[in-house]
Amino acid sequence: GAYLAFRRLWRMMQTPVLLCVVACLAACAGYLLDWATRMFIVFRETLVPSNQLDEARPLAYACVCFSFVMASAMLTQFLCPLAAGGGVPEMKTVLSGSINPALLSPLLVVVKLSGLVLAVAAGLSVGKEGPLIHVSCALAELVMAMPAFRYIRVNAPHRLEILTCACAAGVAASFGSAFGATLFSVEITSTCYIVSGLARAFATATVVALIYWCWGTEVISGLFSDNVSQGMPFAPTDLLLWALLGVLCGLVGWAFVSAISGVSQWRNRITRSALGPKVQRGRRLMICALFTTLVIPLSYWELRYFERWSTTGQKALVDHLFAPRVLGVSYELALFVPIKALAILLSVTQPLPVGLFAPVFLLGAAFGRLFGEVARYANLSMGLMHLTFQPWEFAVIGAAALSGSITRAVSTAIIVFEMSGENCLRLPLGLAVLIAHTIASRFTKGAYDSLVDTNSAPYLPTLPPQAYLVEVESIMVPAANLPFLSLSTTYSAASRLLRQHTPTTCAVIPVVQTVTDMVLVGAVLRRDLELAV
Amino acid sequence: GAYLAFRRLWRMMQTPVLLCVVACLAACAGYLLDWATRMFIVFRETLVPSNQLDEARPLAYACVCFSFVMASAMLTQFLCPLAAGGGVPEMKTVLSGSINPALLSPLLVVVKLSGLVLAVAAGLSVGKEGPLIHVSCALAELVMAMPAFRYIRVNAPHRLEILTCACAAGVAASFGSAFGATLFSVEITSTCYIVSGLARAFATATVVALIYWCWGTEVISGLFSDNVSQGMPFAPTDLLLWALLGVLCGLVGWAFVSAISGVSQWRNRITRSALGPKVQRGRRLMICALFTTLVIPLSYWELRYFERWSTTGQKALVDHLFAPRVLGVSYELALFVPIKALAILLSVTQPLPVGLFAPVFLLGAAFGRLFGEVARYANLSMGLMHLTFQPWEFAVIGAAALSGSITRAVSTAIIVFEMSGENCLRLPLGLAVLIAHTIASRFTKGAYDSLVDTNSAPYLPTLPPQAYLVEVESIMVPAANLPFLSLSTTYSAASRLLRQHTPTTCAVIPVVQTVTDMVLVGAVLRRDLELAV
Structure with missing residues (x-):
C-alpha cells in the first residue's frame, strides 16, 4: 500500500529530481572550474607577477606557462586520452544515439576539469563551454547509474533526453543564461529535435541560472560582468511568490483548457457534419448569436469600468495593468478576472477566425496584478514578508505564466522577456512559466493540442502521461x-x-x-x- | 552562358528572396489587421461612444456588437467555413505533412482577416496570433505558387520548411518579437523539429521584427506599449554598418573554421592511430609543446599590453572592450585581432580538454570594437555618416556575430542579448548574427561540425549546399x-x-x-x- 504509493510518486517525481540534481552538479562544476582557475592564476601571479613583466625575465613566464600546459597534456594523454578536445563533437555523437561509456566515465570528469584549469591558467586562449557540456553529460550519466534512477537509464530515449537536458545545463553553467543556453545546446548537438523535451531542457538550464543568481554574480566570472547584478535583487519570499503564482497560473490554465475543450466538444456535437451543410451552417450561426448575446453584458461591464483603457483594443488595458503606479486591491480588479475568463471562453469557442493568445495574456496580467496587489497589501498591512518585487512585475509574470500554461509553450517566457525589455524579470519569468507549464501538463494537453483533438484533425496523438504509469500487473x-x-x-x-x-x-x-x-x-x-x- | 549563370544564382537566392517576401507579407498582414481593427473601433465609437455608455442605451451597444459578430459569422460560414477557428491546430496538421490546399487558399486569407477584424471590433475577447500564423502560411503558399519558385514548391520537405518559417513570421507579426516568436512557432506546431531550419525561421521572424521597428511602434499595437521605442533609435547607416559587420564576421568565421579544421586535420595525420598508442602519445605531447612555444610570445604580448585586464581570465578584457568610454582606434587594438586569432588557433587545436566559445567571443568583441572605433572616427573626422550606435555596442554585436558564425548557432544572439540585458541591441544582434551565419554557411560547416568530421566521429553527414545545385545532366x-x-x-x-x-x-x-x-x-x-x- 504505502510502498506502492511511494513507488508511484517516485516514478512521477524521478525525472524532475534527476534534472535538479544534474543542474546542481553542472552549476557546481562551473563554480569549481572558475574557482580553481582563479586559484591557479593567483599561483601563477605569485611566480611571475604580470605587472612586473618588464623586470621579470620573459623566460620565467614562458617556463611557468609551458609547464602548466605540459602538465595538462600529460594528465590528458596518460590518464584519459578521450578527455582531449572540446566535447561538443563527442556529445553530438552521444546524443545521436551511439553512447560510448568511456566518454562518460568519472575519470574523464576529473581529467577534463583539471586539464582545462591548467590550460586556462597557462594563458592559452581557450574556452570552457565544450568541456562543461561534456562534464555535465558525464555527471548526468553517473547520477543515472544510481539504483534509484534505473528506470530512466534502461529507457534509451528517456536517457538520451536526460543527456540533452544535461547539455543545456552545461551551456547554462558556462554562460549563466537560461533561454539562449537551451537553444544553443539544441543547435549544436541535435539534427532533429523532439520538441516535447524542450520544456525539460529549459527547466534544467533555468535551475542552473537560478543557482548562479542565488550565489551572486561575483562568484561566477561569466563572459560579461553580468548586468543582472545591477538589476533588482530579490528576497527568498519573492522566489516563493513567483513559484506560487506559477502554480496558481498552472491550475487556472488547466481549468481553462478543460473548459475550452469541453465547450468546443459540445459545439462540435451540435454542429456535427452528419447534419448536412445547411443545418450545420444554421446551427453555427445560432451558436455565434447565442454566445455573443452572453458575451455582450460582460464586455459592456468591462467597457464601463475600464472605459479609458478598453477603447483601443486590449493594448491600453495591458498597459494599465503593467503600470508601475499602485492600483490597490480593488473590487473591479477582483471581478475582472472571472468575468474576463468567461468572456474569453465564450469568445474563442465561437466558430469564427479568432486566436486566443492576447486575451489569455490579458487575463494572466489581471490575475498576476491581483496576486501582486494582494501580496503588497499583506506585506504593508501585516508585514508578513519581505518583498522587493512590485505588483506590476507580478502582472508581467502572471501574464507569461498563464499564457505559457494554456498554450503549453515555454517560449512565452522569452516572448514576454523580449517585449518587456526588463532584464530583472528574466529569471522570475522563466521560473513561473516552467512551473505553470509543469502543473498544467500533469492534467491536460495544451489548448492548441486539445483543439487538434476536438476538431479531429489528422494528427498523430501523443500518449497521455498516465500511460507511462501503467503497471505490468494490470x-x-x-x-x-x-x-x-x-x-x-x-x-x-x-x-x-x-x-x-x-x-x-x-x-x-x-x-x-x-x-x-x-x-x-x-x-x-x-x-x-x-x-x- | 549568361542565362545559366543567372539560373544558378537564382537557385541559390530563391529561398532567401522567398523568405523576405513572406516576411514582408506577414508584416503587412499584421499591419493591415491592426489598421482595420482601429478603423472599425473608431466606427463603433461614432455609433456608440464608450465614454457616454451611461447615457447611451445599452441596447444600442449590444446591437452594434451583435451585428458585427453576425457579419463575421456569415462571412465565415457562407464564403469559407475553413477559416473558422484559430489556425494553430490547422497549421499543426499542415506542417505534419497533410497539406490541404483549401486550408491555404487566397479566399481564406481575405475571410480570415476580415472575420477577425469584425470579431475584435465587436468587443469579443479574442486574439490574433492564430489567424496571423494561418494567414502567413497561406500567403507563403500563394507566393510559392508563382512560377519563379516552382523548384521550392515541388520539393516537399523544402516546402514544409518554408511553411514553418511562415509560421514564425506569423508569430513575429503578432508579437513583434523575433527570438521568442521563432521558438513559439516551433513549440506549437512541431513534434520533431529539423534543427537546420531554425536559422531560416529566425531570419524570417527577424525580418518581420525589423520591418515593425522601421515603421515605429506606434503603428503596431502589440501587447505591450513596446519599450523598444524608449530604447535608442537608429539611423539607416547603423543598419548598414550592422549588416557590414555581420558580413565581415561571417568571412572571418569562415576563414577561422577552415584554419581550425586544417590544423586539426594536420594534427590527426601526425598522430594517426596506426602508429600505436605510445608513438601517438609522444607525438601528441610534442604537438602541445610546439604549439605552446608558439603561443607563449603571443600571450606574453597580450599580457604586457593589456595587463590590467588579462590577469583574471578573459572576463576583465571583455569588460574593457565593452566599456562605454571611448577607446579610440589604437595600434594595440588593431594588432590584438590578428594576434589573438593566431593564439586561439594554436590553443584550441591542441589535444587538450578545451572549448572555443569564450576566446572566439573575445576575438569578436575586439573585432567589433575596432570596427566601431573606425566607424566613429570616420564619423567624427569626415562626417561621412550619421551614427547613433556607440563603439561598445558594435563590440557586443561583433562578439555575437563572430561566435555565431563559428559555432553556427543563431541562438548566440539570444545568449548575448540575455547576458548584456540591453534591449536596444536585440535587433542588431539578431541581424548581424543571421548575416554572419548565412555568409559562413555558404563556405564551410560550423566549427563543431567540422571537428566531428576531422575526428571521424560516428555521425551521419549532411549534404553540402553544392549538392543541391548539381544538375542531372552532369x-x-x-x-x-x-x-x-x-x-x-x-x-x-x-x-x-x-x-x-x-x-x-x-x-x-x-x-x-x-x-x-x-x-x-x-x-x-x-x-x-x-x-x-
Whole structure:
C-alpha cells in the first residue's frame, strides 16, 4: 500500500529530481572550474607577477606557462586520452544515439576539469563551454547509474533526453543564461529535435541560472560582468511568490483548457457534419448569436469600468495593468478576472477566425496584478514578508505564466522577456512559466493540442502521461493461465501442451526450473519445440 | 552562358528572396489587421461612444456588437467555413505533412482577416496570433505558387520548411518579437523539429521584427506599449554598418573554421592511430609543446599590453572592450585581432580538454570594437555618416556575430542579448548574427561540425549546399549508351539486348515510342522482360 504509493510518486517525481540534481552538479562544476582557475592564476601571479613583466625575465613566464600546459597534456594523454578536445563533437555523437561509456566515465570528469584549469591558467586562449557540456553529460550519466534512477537509464530515449537536458545545463553553467543556453545546446548537438523535451531542457538550464543568481554574480566570472547584478535583487519570499503564482497560473490554465475543450466538444456535437451543410451552417450561426448575446453584458461591464483603457483594443488595458503606479486591491480588479475568463471562453469557442493568445495574456496580467496587489497589501498591512518585487512585475509574470500554461509553450517566457525589455524579470519569468507549464501538463494537453483533438484533425496523438504509469500487473496474463514447461517436462506432456494451445496464444513458451518453485530459467520458441517433439 | 549563370544564382537566392517576401507579407498582414481593427473601433465609437455608455442605451451597444459578430459569422460560414477557428491546430496538421490546399487558399486569407477584424471590433475577447500564423502560411503558399519558385514548391520537405518559417513570421507579426516568436512557432506546431531550419525561421521572424521597428511602434499595437521605442533609435547607416559587420564576421568565421579544421586535420595525420598508442602519445605531447612555444610570445604580448585586464581570465578584457568610454582606434587594438586569432588557433587545436566559445567571443568583441572605433572616427573626422550606435555596442554585436558564425548557432544572439540585458541591441544582434551565419554557411560547416568530421566521429553527414545545385545532366548516362526498347522492337532484338547488358547495369529498361523520336512511353523490369523473351 504505502510502498506502492511511494513507488508511484517516485516514478512521477524521478525525472524532475534527476534534472535538479544534474543542474546542481553542472552549476557546481562551473563554480569549481572558475574557482580553481582563479586559484591557479593567483599561483601563477605569485611566480611571475604580470605587472612586473618588464623586470621579470620573459623566460620565467614562458617556463611557468609551458609547464602548466605540459602538465595538462600529460594528465590528458596518460590518464584519459578521450578527455582531449572540446566535447561538443563527442556529445553530438552521444546524443545521436551511439553512447560510448568511456566518454562518460568519472575519470574523464576529473581529467577534463583539471586539464582545462591548467590550460586556462597557462594563458592559452581557450574556452570552457565544450568541456562543461561534456562534464555535465558525464555527471548526468553517473547520477543515472544510481539504483534509484534505473528506470530512466534502461529507457534509451528517456536517457538520451536526460543527456540533452544535461547539455543545456552545461551551456547554462558556462554562460549563466537560461533561454539562449537551451537553444544553443539544441543547435549544436541535435539534427532533429523532439520538441516535447524542450520544456525539460529549459527547466534544467533555468535551475542552473537560478543557482548562479542565488550565489551572486561575483562568484561566477561569466563572459560579461553580468548586468543582472545591477538589476533588482530579490528576497527568498519573492522566489516563493513567483513559484506560487506559477502554480496558481498552472491550475487556472488547466481549468481553462478543460473548459475550452469541453465547450468546443459540445459545439462540435451540435454542429456535427452528419447534419448536412445547411443545418450545420444554421446551427453555427445560432451558436455565434447565442454566445455573443452572453458575451455582450460582460464586455459592456468591462467597457464601463475600464472605459479609458478598453477603447483601443486590449493594448491600453495591458498597459494599465503593467503600470508601475499602485492600483490597490480593488473590487473591479477582483471581478475582472472571472468575468474576463468567461468572456474569453465564450469568445474563442465561437466558430469564427479568432486566436486566443492576447486575451489569455490579458487575463494572466489581471490575475498576476491581483496576486501582486494582494501580496503588497499583506506585506504593508501585516508585514508578513519581505518583498522587493512590485505588483506590476507580478502582472508581467502572471501574464507569461498563464499564457505559457494554456498554450503549453515555454517560449512565452522569452516572448514576454523580449517585449518587456526588463532584464530583472528574466529569471522570475522563466521560473513561473516552467512551473505553470509543469502543473498544467500533469492534467491536460495544451489548448492548441486539445483543439487538434476536438476538431479531429489528422494528427498523430501523443500518449497521455498516465500511460507511462501503467503497471505490468494490470495488463499481464497470470502464469497459471499460460502454458509453460519445466526442466522435467516429458515429451508427451510437451506435445499435449502444443495440441492444447494455438500458435497465436503461445509463440514463445517459458521454461521454469520446477513446477513448484516457478523460477524462470528460459524460454523456447513454439516452432523449435514442435521440431523437437 | 549568361542565362545559366543567372539560373544558378537564382537557385541559390530563391529561398532567401522567398523568405523576405513572406516576411514582408506577414508584416503587412499584421499591419493591415491592426489598421482595420482601429478603423472599425473608431466606427463603433461614432455609433456608440464608450465614454457616454451611461447615457447611451445599452441596447444600442449590444446591437452594434451583435451585428458585427453576425457579419463575421456569415462571412465565415457562407464564403469559407475553413477559416473558422484559430489556425494553430490547422497549421499543426499542415506542417505534419497533410497539406490541404483549401486550408491555404487566397479566399481564406481575405475571410480570415476580415472575420477577425469584425470579431475584435465587436468587443469579443479574442486574439490574433492564430489567424496571423494561418494567414502567413497561406500567403507563403500563394507566393510559392508563382512560377519563379516552382523548384521550392515541388520539393516537399523544402516546402514544409518554408511553411514553418511562415509560421514564425506569423508569430513575429503578432508579437513583434523575433527570438521568442521563432521558438513559439516551433513549440506549437512541431513534434520533431529539423534543427537546420531554425536559422531560416529566425531570419524570417527577424525580418518581420525589423520591418515593425522601421515603421515605429506606434503603428503596431502589440501587447505591450513596446519599450523598444524608449530604447535608442537608429539611423539607416547603423543598419548598414550592422549588416557590414555581420558580413565581415561571417568571412572571418569562415576563414577561422577552415584554419581550425586544417590544423586539426594536420594534427590527426601526425598522430594517426596506426602508429600505436605510445608513438601517438609522444607525438601528441610534442604537438602541445610546439604549439605552446608558439603561443607563449603571443600571450606574453597580450599580457604586457593589456595587463590590467588579462590577469583574471578573459572576463576583465571583455569588460574593457565593452566599456562605454571611448577607446579610440589604437595600434594595440588593431594588432590584438590578428594576434589573438593566431593564439586561439594554436590553443584550441591542441589535444587538450578545451572549448572555443569564450576566446572566439573575445576575438569578436575586439573585432567589433575596432570596427566601431573606425566607424566613429570616420564619423567624427569626415562626417561621412550619421551614427547613433556607440563603439561598445558594435563590440557586443561583433562578439555575437563572430561566435555565431563559428559555432553556427543563431541562438548566440539570444545568449548575448540575455547576458548584456540591453534591449536596444536585440535587433542588431539578431541581424548581424543571421548575416554572419548565412555568409559562413555558404563556405564551410560550423566549427563543431567540422571537428566531428576531422575526428571521424560516428555521425551521419549532411549534404553540402553544392549538392543541391548539381544538375542531372552532369551525372546522367547519355541515352545512346543505355539499352532501350522501342514499341517495335522484336523478340530477337530484345533477347540480344538482354545478353549484351548485365543485370546490374540495367534492372529497368526504358521503352520509347520509336527509335527516331525517342519519346519515352514507359519502362519494363528486366526480370519481366526475361520471362517474356
